[in-house]
Amino acid sequence: MNELARIGYVAQRTPLPSDAQGALMRIVEQHRSGYVVHDGKNTRAAKALPKLRHHVGDASERPCVGDWCLVAERGCELIIERILPRFSTLVRGAAGETQARQALAANIDHVLIVTGLDRDFNVRRIERYLTLVSGSGVRPTLVLTKADKELAAAALRDEVAAIAPGVTLHLVNAKSADSCAALAAQLLPGETAVLVGSSGAGKSTLTNTLLGAASQATGSVREADGRGRHTTVSRALLPLPGGACLIDTPGLREIKLTGDEDVADSFDDIAALAAACRFRDCQHEREPDCAVRKALDAGELDNARFQSYQKLSAEVARAGETVLARQARKAYAAEMSRAMRDVTRRKR
Ligand SMILES: Nc1nc2c(ncn2[C@@H]2O[C@H](COP(=O)(O)OP(=O)(O)OP(=O)(O)O)[C@@H](O)[C@H]2O)c(=O)[nH]1
Ligand SMILES: [Mg+2]
Ligand SMILES: [Zn+2]
Secondary structure, three states, X not given: OHHHHOOOOOOOOOOOOOOOOOEEEEEEEEOOOOEEEEOOOOEEEEXXXXXXXXXXXXXXXXXXXXXXXEEEEEOOEEEEXXXXXXXXXXXXXXXXOOOOEEEEEEOXXXXXXXXXXXXXXXXXXXXXXXXXXXXXXXXXXXXXXXXXXXXXXXXXXXXXXXXXXXXXXXXXXXXXXOOOHHHHHOOOOOOEEXXXXXXXXXXXXXXXXHHOOOOOOOOOOOOOOOOOOOOOOOEEEEEOOOOOEEEEOOOOOOOEOOOOOOHHHHOHHHHHHHOOOOOOOOOOOOOOOOHHHHHHHOOOOOHHHHHHHHHHHHHHHHHOOOHHHHHHHHHHHHHHHHHHHHHHHHHO
C-alpha cells in the first residue's frame, strides 16, 4: 500500500470494495489503443473490458486517466475489470451537437489552468475554464506562463486577478525551476493535479520543470498565428519528486460546459450583485431595481465580464436541459418560424 501512496492512493477516499478481486492499480495513460496502469512500482500496458469502454449511459464514466481500477492477468494480457468510485472528476461537454460528456481526469484534487502570456492570453477563456471547474468541486489554480517573454506581465496578471478574486495565481517562466518553486510548493504530497489549457500554453514544459526531467515532448508555437502544434496527444499521470502527482493533457480545442457548473461560483462578484436585484429571477435586461444594471451604468462592473457571465449562464442552462426539454424548445422554435413564414406568405 505504501507504494500506491506514491501514486496518490488514499484508502479513506477510495476504499477497496469487500468483494474486490485482482490487483489495485491506477490508470496513468490513456491512448486510443488502450491504457497504461501503474501498480506503485512499475507501469504496464492494459486493456479495459469492453463493457467498461462502451458505457452507453454516460461516456464520462469510461475508464480515464487518474482512475483507480482492479486489474487481472488474463494469459499474457492485463485487463482492467472494474473502476472504483471516483471522489472527483473533471468533465467537459464532448465536441459536436451532442449532450455527451467526456471525463478529462478522475480522482483529482487540483486543476491548474495554464495560459500563456503570448497570443494565447484571453481573460474570457480563463472565465470559461473557471466555470467548467466550478462544477467539479476541485480547487483551481491559475498559472500564467511565458512571464519571461512578456514585458507587460505584471499588468496582465492584475487583469486576471481582477476576474478571479480568491483564486491562487502564479506568474511563471515554465522553463525555470526557480520561477516555478512557489507553484511546486503548492502541489501537496498525496494530491493529484491536472494541467489544462490551449495547445502551446506550456503544460508539458511545466510538467518537465516540476518533474525535474525531460519526460514530455514540447513543441514551439507557430509563427503565423501563435498557436500550438498539439504536441501532446494523450494524457499522462506522473509522480513528482515532492510526492504529488501531475497529469499532463493535450491542449483543448473546445471547452464545452456540461450543465453541472455553478456560474455563481466563478462569477461571485456578479452573483453578489444579483442577490440585491428586486426580482429573484432577474435577467438583468430591463427589469426595475436591477442591481447588476446599476453597477454596469456606474462603471463598477465591466461590461465585457457581464456579457461573458450572461453567455456562460445561458450555456450552462442549455447544456443542463433534459433531452425532452430540448426537443420541446426546438419544436417550439420550428413552429414559430413556420408561423412566421405563413404570415409573410399571406402578406404577399
Ligand atoms: N520563454 C518561455 N517559453 C515557454 C514557456 N512555457 C512554454 N514555453 C514554450 O512554449 C512552447 C509550447 O510549450 P509546450 O509545453 O509544448 O505547450 P503545451 O501546453 O504542452 O502544448 P500541447 O502539448 O500542444 O497542448 C514551447 O516552445 C515551450 O518551450 C515559458 O514560460 N517561457
Ligand atoms: Mg504538451
Ligand atoms: Zn438584475
